[in-house]
Amino acid sequence: MNLLKAGCRVAPVRGIIENSFQFKTDKLKKTVFGLDFHNPVGLGAGFDKNALYLNELAALGFGFIEIGTVTPKPQAGNEKPRLFRLPDDNALINRMGFNNDGVTTIKKRLEKHNATPSTRNQTPNPKLLIGGNIGKNKTTPNEDAWKDYSICFNELFDCVDYFVVNVSSPNTPGLRELQEKDALKKILSHLQNTNRGKAVPKPLLLKIAPDLTQSQLDDIVDLAFETELSGLVATNTTISRAQLSEKSTVKSQKIGAGGLSGMPVRERSTEVVSYLAKQTQGRIPIIASGGIFTGGDAQEKLDAGASLVQVWTGFVYEGPGIVKNICRQLAAD
Numbered sequence: 475m476n477l478l479k480a481g482c483r484v485a486p487v488r489g490i491i492e493n494s495f496q497f498k499t500d501k502l503k504k505t506v507f508g509l510d511f512h513n514p515v516g517l518g519a520g521f522d523k524n525a526l527y528l529n530e531l532a533a534l535g536f537g538f539i540e541i542g543t544v545t546p547k548p549q550a551g552n553e554k555p556r557l558f559r560l561p562d563d564n565a566l567i568n569r570m571g572f573n574n575d576g577v578t579t580i581k582k583r584l585e586k587h588n589a590t591p592s593t594r595n596q597t598p599n600p601k602l603l604i605g606g607n608i609g610k611n612k613t614t615p616n617e618d619a620w621k622d623y624s625i626c627f628n629e630l631f632d633c634v635d636y637f638v639v640n641v642s643s644p645n646t647p648g649l650r651e652l653q654e655k656d657a658l659k660k661i662l663s664h665l666q667n668t669n670r671g672k673a674v675p676k677p678l679l680l681k682i683a684p685d686l687t688q689s690q691l692d693d694i695v696d697l698a699f700e701t702e703l704s705g706l707v708a709t710n711t712t713i714s715r716a717q718l719s720e721k722s723t724v725k726s727q728k729i730g731a732g733g734l735s736g737m738p739v740r741e742r743s744t745e746v747v748s749y750l751a752k753q754t755q756g757r758i759p760i761i762a763s764g765g766i767f768t769g770g771d772a773q774e775k776l777d778a779g780a781s782l783v784q785v786w787t788g789f790v791y792e793g794p795g796i797v798k799n800i801c802r803q804l805a806a807d
């Protein structure tokens with residue numbers, strides 16, 4: 475990423491990078507929850523946690539980028555090593571633990587990015603859409619979690635285009651308990667009350683785990699309607715190891731706890747997207763995340779009812795050409 479950053483500082487090099495990695499077409503333009511996406515392929519949360527590489531990621535053609543997870547206070551995250559490859563299965567296991575610079579620093583960075591016309595008004599990427607993925611600090615007890623989400627929401631309000639409430643990371647102890655209906659209702663209601671008080675409210679989405687049961691998914695759907703969410707992000711990483719090959723299973727046992735991403739989560743993510751799309755009758759847009767490497771994988775998620783897709787593990791394994799490759803295949807279909 476630092477090499478890419480250095481390259482993008484030199485205008486002709488940036489031009490070469492953009493020409494090599496961007497796929498230019500009007501065919502993939504899409505308006506979802508009131509935002510105009512120049513293509514439906516985004517970068518999932520957790521890659522640019524600190525909003526350090528927005529310009530460079532834009533050069534690679536992403537239709538949108540989700541920064542964070544951002545917490546109110548900076549935090550170091552878990553001890554290293556905390557990120558592992560399982561190349562036999564095109565997968566990763568991570569237990570990062572929301573390492574980030576904290577909302578104040580990240581806000582300043584976003585303000586600077588947004589104030590620079592050359593980064594905010596590029597062609598063919600007229601405006602890079604930025605999602606703000608928000609969470610709670612490790613030390614904040616769950617009963618006070620809503621306050622952390624509110625702090626991040628208020629601080630980032632003017633700097634991002636949409637918000638994602640992350641209650642589905644397996645790497646902050648107890649976080650996923652916030653997916654339970656009452657806990658979640660408290661967080662989302664507070665945020666929506668603030669949101670409705672703004673001149674122009676921002677789309678608010680919820681990111682969920684692939685490990686939820688059907689009845690938990692039903693609760694999420696009820697709540698999404700009740701709190702008038704703009705969308706759902708499905709899914710985060712899984713704590714299940716059931717889809718791993720024998721070799722990766724052995725390796726994963728040595729690695730220990732963490733969220734599994736990539737190919738092994740693809741099928742379950744699609745299943746969740748499909749279930750949510752059916753239960754919401756397509757009335758709540760879904761951003762699909764989980765095991766997307768190719769145009770075929772992206773199309774599978776769109777066919778299941780998603781409006782947009784995000785890559786993460788696929789970006790690691792496929793490299794910087796992933797957006798172009800996916801867009802080319804989607805445009806050809």
Ligand SMILES: Cc1cc2nc3c(=O)[nH]c(=O)nc-3n(C[C@H](O)[C@H](O)[C@H](O)COP(=O)(O)O)c2cc1C
Nearest residue numbers: 518519520542543568710735736763764765786787
């Ligand atoms: C190293 C790593 C860090 C991540 N950090 C976050 C995070 O901070 N917040 C979040 O909502 N998701 C996070 N994710 C989850 C991804 O955004 C994505 O939802 C998940 O990995 C499934 O997509 P994939 O199979 O394409 O990787 C992280 C994933 C990885 C691999």
